Amino acid sequence: MIEGTLAWINSHLLTAVIFLPIVSLLVPMLLELFGWRLSATTWKLFALIVSGVGFGLALEVWDRFDASVGSMQMVERGGWIPDYGIHYYVGVDGISLFLVVLTAFLLPVIFVASWNEITKRVKQYIFFMMALQSGMLGAFLSLNLFLFYVFWEVMLIPMYFVIGIWGGPRKLYATVKFFIYTMVGSLLMLVGILVLVYLHYQQFPGDPITFDYIGFAGASGIIDTPIPTEGQPWWQNQVWLFLLFGVSFAIKVPLVPFHTWLPDAHVEAPTAGSVMLAGVLLKLGTYGFIRYSLPLFPIATIQLAPWIMWLAIIGIIYGALVAMVQSDVKKLVAYSSVSHLGFVILGLFALNLQGLEGAVLQMVNHGISTGALFLLIGMLYERRHVREISEFGGLARVMPVFTVFFLITTMSSIGLPALNGFVGEFLILLGTFAVSPIKVVFAISGVVLSAVYMLWMVRRVFFGPLVHDANRKLLDLSLREKLVATAMVVPMIWIGIYPATFLRPMDRSVSALLRKMETRGADLAAYQRVESGAGKKSAKVSRTVADE
């Protein structure tokens, strides 16, 4: 039986990755049902092992991944509601690969980190974290719009409970706001999906109806519709469909002005919730843009890209400015997320290889850096039960190890060369420069501001005199906490020093994406030229070179 299971996992690797967390819970649940009383520690241990195995499976996906192929790999497809074109259809490409690995990586780390933090309702906590994990992995891997939508919504429920049960003082307000905000967006996306699918059905009357939106070698019957930009009722043209999808993604990212749920949710969530929110959930917004909006609505993307990029720049600067004046460490990091994800959006809508690769890499970077910041702040909060910056000062003297880890993470978040943040931001700025140099000028001011608020915070928390007596007795990191912090710092340095490990598998997939946009009517070359004076000049230069 075990061999059979292993063989099954071997041939259905992605399915195993998605459903392992939630299905494995059946084991302790059945044990409890038949009268075994499992202690909280047993549950935690079980969760840790399962999430570790999940990470192992994700690494196996990475190992099997063929970087020389740009299309979907390890595809699995089966009927769910086949009469309506709804299939269980999953696959991985260079864009989703590292997001999956990141998601699988964060869960065991979180379980170790919150070993002592969660004391009440441990079973429910583990259940909701596992359900959340399955939902997120499913959303990254699904290739059927309906399946994607289901996973996208399924994530909300566990997150709602995680914030609501284990959250801070204003948890009820925060969790309801989070839920309603995201739900409004995703419901509009549902309408968008339906309109898209039936437009395709109408344009190709012979084809069976389908919600599959991306093909693999030899696939047929996918949504490959050149959606018109005019000549149809207004709600059926590309721009409106883009907006129906885009609002949902923009709320998740969050793009200014849809960001107001984020600080509340981040601050009130327990450490595990914050890490999952910052580390993975926000990425689903940007992932949605890259996976759905760009290839499905390329013409609308080009039309709207300048506006979205300006919104991203407003987000970069606004997030940084607001972060600067925060007195609560966690809130500061929350607003820094708004700023950092602005960069990701900027890179995405540059619509060139550097920009897109930088954006995908920066998604991973932000997940690691900001996740690590939240974990470290959680450790501090466990000791002092306050997060006000003014409550600290001079911590470097009592907690030297903690200080070192925090400094490295801060540097990675700021984007110091040789750490991960630098590579991502540099590629994004490079990509954006090809489109619009003026936007780069504004964006770089965001980089400077991020150094200002992060370093200012570090100075006030770690250096200077030890003013508060409560801080004198603080213990430095325990072995468990050192392990957590080390696990987070290793990928920062790895990506910073040798990003090629991560960039190479993306290459083919990203260029395949750009090609697909072009075949569906997007004039990318013109976009790169029209938007930028520099682009024109360089084009002219290259022409003269060619002439000679």
Place this chain on the structure above:
Amino acid sequence: MIPQIDIGALGPMLPVAVGAILLPLAEVLMARKRTFLSRPFTQERRGTFLAVASLLCLVIALIISVNGLLGPSRVFNSGNPMIVMDGVAHFLNIVVLLGASLTVLGSVKYLADIHSNHGEYYALLMSSVLGMMFLTSASNLMMLFLALELMSIPLYVLAGFRRSSLRSNESALKYFLIGSFASGILLYGMAILYGMTGSISLAEIGKRFDPESAPHLLGAALVVVGLGFKISSVPFHQWAPDVYEGAPTSVTGFMATTVKVAAFGALMRVLAVALEPAAELLYGALWVMAVLSMTLGNVMAIIQQNIKRMLAYSSIAHVGYLLVGVIVGTLDGYAAVLFYLLVYTFMTIGAFTVVAILAKGGEDRDRVEDLAGLSQSRPLMAVVMTLCMFALAGIPPTAGFMGKFHLFRAAIERGIEIGDTSLFWLAIIGVLNSAISLAYYLRVPLVMYFRDAPPTSDPDVPGFFERVVLLTCLAAVVLLGIVPDDIFNVLSQTAASAQHLLLLQSP
């Protein structure tokens, strides 16, 4: 000519009719001092016995209906048919019977808890079910009206079943007055339709209906208004919250689900068969009714503190969603409505059963705060309630989502097919309303999971029957959400089997 009668067509109704007639008799026999067991039954035992007996009748009827579901349509009498047992009728009967069975199971302990364990409860319930079954299959105006009354009159009594409670009495009186008023309007509309077309057969009316003529349209409008009262769609909804709040909880669950199922059956049949020529105009009116129902129902539900009242407004909102499928008016739309009715029955009865279990010592505990800390004291009830709320809100992977998905899918498919912007707007308004509805549906799990119970609270333990109801609803809400494929295929076939009726061909 003597019409040929196919009594077998009434198969599903017979067990229910037998139950409705024999149950009061059984109650009287058991109440005597010397029974065949030589000692009187206790009141509690009598209640259980009657519940099991009525359940038996319902299950037999259910089995007959399931057997008939994919079989050929049967007509009760030749000539102008009064009763047509087609796929749609069978399916709606199944939903009604399921709802009634769950209600019966959920009533046993509840009736004892509110000190109203009188035997006639089950007999009244059965007569009402009988009315509903006739209503779903009626294919002429006379039959329609008779069935409607047979359904409604026992419900007036059931609403006032807690004789000593003022609220229950108010509920019954209000329901009775408004109900009679609605019947009057409906009857007036029918009279006009008969007067203008000279027939009471729905199919004949459909052939002779003249959408240009004002009296024809007046008749059609009055019929729709009368049915609008029965499904409690805005602006004919004002009675619903008061009636739902005052009636005994088990009866409320019954009213909120099965009545709507049967009335929607009648509405679809009347619209698709008799009033099809006036579709254009009527659908405009229904569009407004749908939008108003969704929006008003959801907005008003937000401010309610009483769960039954909240669910009453939520049921008004759900009528709005259901009307979307009716407005679409294709077979696909009707199939979506049928599916949603099934799903809606499970999720609503699940929620009402949880509220009913909480009743204790003769009093309902139906404020939202009464649920505080339920996740700690009664996890099963909390899980069922939470899933029902998520399902009502339409969040995947629950059945409620599948239901809404099919409704809005049908609307958009049709909208794109005929290039109709109003159907697109209907879908947009529908999904935005689902978002509004979260504001109150989420409050219930919030109270159950995030608040601690007051130290005095000691929620009742669900009995065996209640457990069965809770687990059935749980299983249905989850399974219909995860594997809806088979049941929806059956529904598509069902709708197709009724096609000859919907397409105006006299059988």
